[in-house]
Amino acid sequence: MAGLQAGSPTPQALTVHHQSRVLEISFSDGAQFRIPFELMRVYSPSAEVQGHGPGQETLQTGKRLVDLNGLEPVGNYAVQPVFSDGHDTGIFSWDYLYFLGSEQERLWQEYAQRLQAAQLDRDAAMPAKGGHNCASH
Template structure:
């Protein structure tokens, strides 16, 4: 996980909008993003989602209705959300939140393309976790 880049924008406000399921983030450079909970969940920086290296990402499905049940600060550089599906191992640095906001449209298109290539729907249930590894991803 990347830390804070020197001189990078930092959040001035974070607002959880439960009903519309978005996290609104206003940064020090004036940029403001409304990040859907589903986007945050499917792009969680956790090993459970990202795997342990390139090409090991785990395609997330069934996250359309996911909500945030908690949002905890991590030092002065990140937040750790807890999602309604129990996922709570992703730490979102300010840099990563900014990148998600800035690239939201491209990331969403990439997600939809990955779903199509896998022949699954956004609302398909996640396959059972296998393996016995702590991250549950393999």
């Protein structure tokens, strides 16, 4: 089963809270997380966000109010969210959602540091997409 390590906790319940913009998820080991849509969007595992290698990440901004328009199952190991800004290429494995939930505090701090280093505001609009074409690599 791709994306799921043997013995990894699996989700028991998944609830989308549109008003508070969080994904509530309960795992088989008893862990429960409320993962903000913004955090999911900023740390999407897609190539569009992560790039094709270290240092190629695209810093995401203006995602505080992003909503979840859909959550599609991917096999029995992941979900693929459809965000209100049109982003829909990230596949979030159960392990990755567990990581986002359990490391939220550190990830928010890391995000704030990356914004500061880039001299960007969290609510700044994303720059228009330039000539980067993933298919050309």
